[in-house]
Amino acid sequence: MISKSAYNTKANKLGLQFSSNARTAWGHIINSLSKDKKVTLLLPAYIGRNDKEGSGIFDPVLEYDTNYEFYKLNEDLSVDILDLINKIKSGCIDVILVVHYFGFCRSDMNVIQKLCKDNHVILVEDCAHAFHLGRTNQVLGNYGDFSFYSVHKYLATASGGVLKTNNPSIKLPNFDGDKKMEYTVLESYSNSNxxxxxxxxxxxxxxxxxxxxxxxxxxxxxxxxxxxxxxxxxxxxxxxxxxxxxxxxxxxxxxxxxxxxxxxxxxxxxxxxxxxxxxxxxxxxxxxxxxxxxxxxxxxxxxxxxxxxxx
Ligand SMILES: Cc1ncc(COP(=O)(O)O)c(C=O)c1O
Missing domain, CATH: 3.90.1150.10 (Aspartate Aminotransferase, domain 1)
Structure with missing residues (x-):
């Protein structure tokens, strides 16, 4: 029978989930991937902390009690590929985080994506500073199996984050409770140019x-x-x-x-x-x-x- 209205709730989706902030989205990725075993994260060696906000990148790592290592960055904060390769070759890395600092990516993401695929490592892009959502032909944020965003760093809202799943074979649960984005933030997000x-x-x-x-x-x-x-x-x-x-x-x-x-x-x-x-x-x-x-x-x-x- 031909349906008179659309019925497929899964088709034509962008893979977005809306969270209270970026660190909640990152924590959600780590926690979901840690269900069966303790994971080892490979993190960029440029992570800060301040008294007011803590560390958006590192606090979720501590919260979910993972193993972690750091890889080197170059002077423009791009990934030191040789160091990344050496660390991946150790064989114990499960997840790599690449951060697009201040909205700039001067790393070859195609190379990094291939390295991750060849070595069965999950790639996550931290797009907290690189808000490319809604772009025609979006590229940044689409390399990783997952990427996450900070809405309040981009729009005049007090909170808000987005988690984007690019690899549909890894399913993450939905956010619940106070991990979800507030309705007023979602309104602002939907209504922004x-x-x-x-x-x-x-x-x-x-x-x-x-x-x-x-x-x-x-x-x-x-x-x-x-x-x-x-x-x-x-x-x-x-x-x-x-x-x-x-x-x-x-x-x-x-x-x-x-x-x-x-x-x-x-x-x-x-x-x-x-x-x-x-x-x-x-x-x-x-x-x-x-x-x-x-x-x-x-x-x-x-x-x-x-x-x-x-x-
Ligand atoms: C690079 C980076 N990633 C993630 C975060 C976390 O963002 P949010 O404040 O939305 O949790 C921050 C900011 O703290 C950040 O600078």
Missing amino acids: FQEIARIRRDNYLFYCKHLKTNNHLEIMFNLEVDDIPQTFPIKIKNGLRERLYFFLLENDMPTVALYYRMIEELSSVDFPTSFAISDQILNLPVHQDTNESDILKLVDGINNFFNSVN
């Missing part, structure tokens, strides 16, 4: 580039490429001045963040000097959709005034 938000963030990013590219006291971490949607404008501050600049801007009503100024204590500066060097220099300037060109010019002035005052 992601293309427009991405456009504003990209425009803001380019505006910073134009005004900061000749500043010798700092290094712009990434040139904006066609597929990038920036979460912030990350710069490296030279000559050990990051801390002072951060407080100078704060005192002048220009709060910024430094992701991550303090690393988790499980990471050692001897094993991962590149990560610690980034941590000492990083400063993230706002590019969000409620920032405009005059805000950016103020920040640029603030930064210039600071360097003039220390010279």
Whole structure:
């Protein structure tokens, strides 16, 4: 019989589940994969913690009591592929987490995906900073067996996360209770124009580039490429001045963040000097959709005034 209305509840789905935040989604992945045995996670060696928010990446790892190891990152926070291969070859890795820091991915995800497939390792993409959901031809967030997102880092909501399943052969249970996204956040998510938000963030990013590219006291971490949607404008501050600049801007009503100024204590500066060097220099300037060109010019002035005052 021909049905007069659609009846297949499973077809044409995007594989999304809506959670209270990104760490809940990540914890849900870890917990679900740990049901039969204790899993070993391979994590990137750039993970921070602060007193207010804890560690979005590492707290779920501790909560579900897994084994873990770290792999090295390069100066642009891309994956050190040789180190990743060496660690995978040890044979005990079950899950690899790749983080697209600040919305940028300069790793070859096709290579990483193949490595994971060939070695029967589950790949998870942390897209907490890389909100590519709703994009036509979305690429980032589709490499992993799973990816997860932080809605409140992208939209003006107090909470919200998304878990995306790309490998339908691994079924995760639904979120329940307070792990679910709040209804008002879901409304905001459904009602947001992601293309427009991405456009504003990209425009803001380019505006910073134009005004900061000749500043010798700092290094712009990434040139904006066609597929990038920036979460912030990350710069490296030279000559050990990051801390002072951060407080100078704060005192002048220009709060910024430094992701991550303090690393988790499980990471050692001897094993991962590149990560610690980034941590000492990083400063993230706002590019969000409620920032405009005059805000950016103020920040640029603030930064210039600071360097003039220390010279
Ligand atoms: C890279 C990264 N992943 C995951 C998280 C967790 O995000 P949420 O605050 O939505 O749990 C954060 C932030 O804490 C983060 O910076």
